[in-house]
Amino acid sequence: MVNLITSYNRSKFRAPLEAMHRDRKKVFVDALKWDVPVVDGQYEIDQFDTDAAIYLVALAPETQRHLGSVRLLPTTGPHLLSEVFPFLCDKGVPVGDDIWEITRLCTAPAKDIEPRLVRRRLATAMCEFGLLYGINRYTCVTHVQYLSNLLAVGWECELLGEPRQVDRDVVGALSISISPATLQLFREKLGSRTPVLQLDAFAAAA
């Protein structure tokens, strides 16, 4: 299951969210060496982790342990592409109620977790969330080396501008269309016919 966590139900998920920020620090700062802020020496939290952010968080069923997560931001407010990487979009940063941004997709760095399976579950949850919220497309900043995988998995991607060398990597801005067909495909891969997204009443009220 993947939990939908908004500013409305955040208080119920304090421990898993802390675990998410700890894992984000281990993945993005310790392993990938990104230059992003660290709070209290153990949490990766940046200027976009605000009340506007929505998190999809995969938790282990019984232990509620953090397995993986992704952060979604409305493009109508400040987000990574508009504030940090606007130069990746040749025709301006796409903005609208039906466009949200994907950032900080990560899986917990533990030996007994299979990243590919967690990612599959998160991908399905992102489709479900998109269709539920009336999102037509996601934008995201990605290393171009991940692109062939995204395409093979079945995401309908388009590049928003010429990829650029940023430090040692080539990065690009992607637009990803969301449709019921994408959800169908991902559910087949997951071997599931029912939603993976866990909605609770408070989140739905958002």
Next chain:
Amino acid sequence: MSSFDDVQEFVGQANRVSDMNGLRSLLEDTVKSLGFDYFALLHHVDLSRRTADYVRLIQYPQAWKEKSVSQDYYSDDPILAVAQKSVTPFLWTDVPRLLQLTRRQEEILNNAHLSGMGDGVTVPINIPGEFAGSCSFCMRTGRDIPLSALPTAQYLGCFAFQAARRVVEMEVTAKPAIEEAQQRLSPRQLDCVILAGRGKSDRDVGQLLGISGQTVHQHIEEAKRRFNVATRQQLIVRALFDSQITFADLMN
């Protein structure tokens, strides 16, 4: 129009192409506008393979194509060897640094050069559960590689390969190969074989996949039957050899 716009146009049109020849001519124009002379999209499978479920779209000098087939260079090709282990694109000039070359591999690189193949760049396309693959762009001997076009070339490579994969899928669906189907592992079997190859027990695999250890055991047994092998070790080696799983799957 910039060469990036040409690539964008390619991406738009490639989604609608329905046969390999259409893709070839579309790609030829785009590759030229990026400043390269030749290209190759390949799944790294044995040339003697009888079925058509893999990507193989090569626009290299005729002399080199003939030479590499007649000398059976394919299985020792150092470029493909690096691509199989690599995540990011690499320049061919870096290959001697990335790989301890055997004498035969040095011979292959020398002969490629003599047959008109100059500098090049290869974009690895390694998808879990698929044959290892790559997309290469290269120059005629003596021409400089357009270094500023490399990010866009990487982007083009990903979309071109995806388009080729889609065309192959359409063609294979049209003509199913029965013998091959018997040897292809199902997605669930692949999951189990990959995790077993990472040293996990049936029970651990089951927990990760949300199924019982007994079911995992059955998947593995069925996979062994498909390859007609007796042990797990043989199964993993066979699946690797066949590129149904990749080194990246096992060592991530």
